[in-house]
Amino acid sequence: MDAKFYNVVAQLSDVGTIAIRSLRHDDKERLLGLFHRLMRRSIYFRFLGEDKKEVTPDELAYFTEIDFENHVALAACLNESGEEKIVGVGRYTVGEEPKRPKSAEVTFCVADEYQGRGIGTALLDHLVRIARADGIEKFEGRLFASNSKMFTVLEKSGFKLKNVSESGGIVHTEFSIRK
Numbered sequence: 001m002d003a004k005f006y007n008v009v010a011q012l013s014d015v016g017t018i019a020i021r022s023l024r025h026d027d028k029e030r031l032l033g034l035f036h037r038l039m040r041r042s043i044y045f046r047f048l049g050e051d052k053k054e055v056t057p058d059e060l061a062y063f064t065e066i067d068f069e070n071h072v073a074l075a076a077c078l079n080e081s082g083e084e085k086i087v088g089v090g091r092y093t094v095g096e097e098p099k100r101p102k103s104a105e106v107t108f109c110v111a112d113e114y115q116g117r118g119i120g121t122a123l124l125d126h127l128v129r130i131a132r133a134d135g136i137e138k139f140e141g142r143l144f145a146s147n148s149k150m151f152t153v154l155e156k157s158g159f160k161l162k163n164v165s166e167s168g169g170i171v172h173t174e175f176s177i178r179k
Contacts, residue, residue: 003130004068010126014117015078020126023073023089028064030075030086031055039112045147046109063089070094072130076110076119087114090123092131092139103138103174104131108150120153128177140164140174 007021023031035043035055043052055063066073076088088110095103106127110119131139139159143150145166154161159175166172 002068003072003134004066006074006126006130008126010122012118012122015114015119018087018119018122019077019079019084020074020122021077022068023064023066023075023091025064027075027086028060030077030084031060031063031089034086034089034109034111037111037113038109042109042112042115045144045150046107066091069134072127072134074123074126074130076123087111088119088123090120090127092127092136094136102136103140104136106139106141108153115149120150121157124153124157131177132179137178138174138176140172142170142172145169145171 073091092104
């Protein structure tokens with residue numbers, strides 16, 4: 001499966017048709033649009049407490065210049081008045097140190113007005129498909145213990161979460177994505 005050209009249409013009951021596709025280099029402005037629509041609490045959860053007011057050019061390059069081997073990113077897009085709008089992003093990155101089983105850190109961000117509508121779940125489902133095809137066996141992530149929405153997405157997806165550690169209110173969790 002070539003994640004670089006991933007593009008599927010998903011039907012979500014509450015949102016309707018949504019495109020889930022590879023994040024591209026030309027998505028910089030659309031990704032900035034998503035960031036600027038996020039509420040402070042969502043930014044706080046996504047960036048683990050960092051008081052972020054803007055995305056730096058280096059961060060924007062990292063977020064959009066994807067190699068699709070060690071860093072895979074998908075965008076959830078809606079068509080609004082003929083314009084494509086990114087309403088969510090999911091990504092995983094493979095660590096630099098070889099691990100057994102092979103694992104990757106997974107992160108998500110969904111626009112506040114679209115949270116709770118299945119977009120995070122759909123992004124996770126498609127990231128899992130790509131990761132399995134690439135031989136990844138486990139996802140891990142760090143999130144605030146108070147981020148109940150993200151925990152709900154992970155738990156409803158049917159994966160058995162294993163909380164490895166907790167420090168300063170941040171939980172390091174992992175789960176097998178093997179079939």
